[in-house]
Amino acid sequence: MASLTHVVASILLLSTLTSAQMRGDYSPSQDVCKQSDEFGTYCPTTCGVADYLQRYKPDMDRQLDEMEHDLEEMANLTRGAHDKVVYLKDSETQAQKQAPDVYIKKSSSMLDDVLRFEKSILAQEDQIYQLQSMLQANEKRITDLKQMSLQLDQLCKEPCKDTVEIQTVTGKDCQDVANKGGKVSGLYYVKPARAPEAFLVYCEIDSFGRGWTVLQRRRDGSVDFNKKWIQYKEGFGYLSPDDRTEFWLGNEKIHLLSVQSNVPYVLRIEMVDWEGNKKYADYHTFKLGPEVDAYRLTYAYYFGGDAGDAFDGYDFGEDPSDKFYTSHNGMQFSTPDKDNDKFGEHCALQEGSGWWMNRCHAAHLNGKYFQGGKYTEKDTEHGYDNGIIWATWHSRWYSLKETTMKIIPMNRITAGGQESGAKQFGGLGDI
Ligand SMILES: [Ca+2]
Numbered sequence: 064m065a066s067l068t069h070v071v072a073s074i075l076l077l078s079t080l081t082s083a084q085m086r087g088d089y090s091p092s093q094d095v096c097k098q099s100d101e102f103g104t105y106c107p108t109t110c111g112v113a114d115y116l117q118r119y120k121p122d123m124d125r126q127l128d129e130m131e132h133d134l135e136e137m138a139n140l141t142r143g144a145h146d147k148v149v150y151l152k153d154s155e156t157q158a159q160k161q162a163p164d165v166y167i168k169k170s171s172s173m174l175d176d177v178l179r180f181e182k183s184i185l186a187q188e189d190q191i192y193q194l195q196s197m198l199q200a201n202e203k204r205i206t207d208l209k210q211m212s213l214q215l216d217q218l219c220k221e222p223c224k225d226t227v228e229i230q231t232v233t234g235k236d237c238q239d240v241a242n243k244g245g246k247v248s249g250l251y252y253v254k255p256a257r258a259p260e261a262f263l264v265y266c267e268i269d270s271f272g273r274g275w276t277v278l279q280r281r282r283d284g285s286v287d288f289n290k291k292w293i294q295y296k297e298g299f300g301y302l303s304p305d306d307r308t309e310f311w312l313g314n315e316k317i318h319l320l321s322v323q324s325n326v327p328y329v330l331r332i333e334m335v336d337w338e339g340n341k342k343y344a345d346y347h348t349f350k351l352g353p354e355v356d357a358y359r360l361t362y363a364y365y366f367g368g369d370a371g372d373a374f375d376g377y378d379f380g381e382d383p384s385d386k387f388y389t390s391h392n393g394m395q396f397s398t399p400d401k402d403n404d405k406f407g408e409h410c411a412l413q414e415g416s417g418w419w420m421n422r423c424h425a426a427h428l429n430g431k432y433f434q435g436g437k438y439t440e441k442d443t444e445h446g447y448d449n450g451i452i453w454a455t456w457h458s459r460w461y462s463l464k465e466t467t468m469k470i471i472p473m474n475r476i477t478a479g480g481q482e483s484g485a486k487q488f489g490g491l492g493d494i
Pocket residue numbers: 402403404405406407408409410
């Protein structure tokens with residue numbers, strides 16, 4: 064740069080000198096310089112300057128040519144640089160113009176793609192999480208099933224067992240079962256002499272080795288005894304090994320049991336009232352006829368007990384014929400759908416039970432269960448005394464709490480004596 068300034072200064076000086084030269088009108092080769100006073104004595108004179116110029120002009124011209132050449136080169140160089148700058152500017156502008164259109168589009172498109180991928184990844188992660196949860200749930204289920212399978216497998220290895228325990232000893236009746244070694248009360252299969260097949264009964268076996276075959280049980284009112292003929296024939300309710308349920312064994316079974324042997328049966332009726340008192344009544348040579356005789360009830364005589372002989376009827380004090388028309392010995396069985404009674408109307412339908420109806424009864428152990436015992440006409444559907452009645456003990460408007468009807472071959476009673484029979488009954492309340 065310094066050299067450039069120097070060159071420019073030289074050019075200016077030269078130009079001034081040249082102008083001065085051009086304004087002068089002398090010719091150095093022809094004219095001899097003459098001093099002029101205008102320049103003073105100590106300053107170079109016009110002639111001195113001309114001499115000076117003549118002496119140095121050729122060098123100056125040469126130097127000027129060189130300088131001009133240098134300048135031209137510099138100008139060329141500058142022009143090249145300018146062209147490059149313009150080119151660069153144009154390129155930059157072009158690049159700036161192109162950037163938003165192409166690169167921004169490209170980058171935003173890439174951003175969109177990235178966002179899409181991110182969303183897709185998130186969705187897939189969610190899906191993976193759900194699948195993992197499902198997998199875990201399934202694994203747990205499989206574990207549970209395996210566990211259950213193991214338990215079932217374990218159960219299968221154990222010998223099959225009925226939920227209700229049935230004793231293995233069998234016989235013609237419960238006394239026969241006891242004779243053959245049955246020692247505990249419970250459920251047994253018995254097959255009376257003319258029975259087509261064995262059937263289940265509850266045997267009450269006492270410490271004397273006596274086996275009572277139980278025909279009927281009331282204890283809590285859990286079973287409705289308002290049933291039809293076929294149900295009374297076949298039996299209903301539930302047998303349980305621990306004497307916890309109510310049932311009617313069934314007229315056909317009772318018939319088969321009671322007529323199978325030359326040894327007559329004693330029917331024992333045990334009763335408990337709502338005060339916890341217990342009484343019983345025995346009937347000798349108890350029998351139930353076949354169905355063609357409508358399961359007619361017969362017995363030889365009242366064999367004893369402290370409950371009184373209600374089967375023989377009861378004088379209610381309303382009519383002299385009360386006792387006669389409320390006795391049960393020799394009566395056929397009636398149900399709400401079968402009227403075999405001695406009444407113009409239908410006792411079993413009015414009372415809602417099955418029983419050996421006369422006109423109608425003094426004993427009625429299949430009657431309606433009344434909690435607490437006492438009841439009135441208003442509590443009944445037809446206004447008749449339809450409770451669980453034993454008229455020689457409690458009023459016919461008092462329904463007993465528990466009853467049991469059971470039979471045993473007569474020889475077991477005579478062998479054990481009446482007293483031991485009463486002692487056995489004494490244990491009823493302890494059940
Ligand atoms: Ca009738």
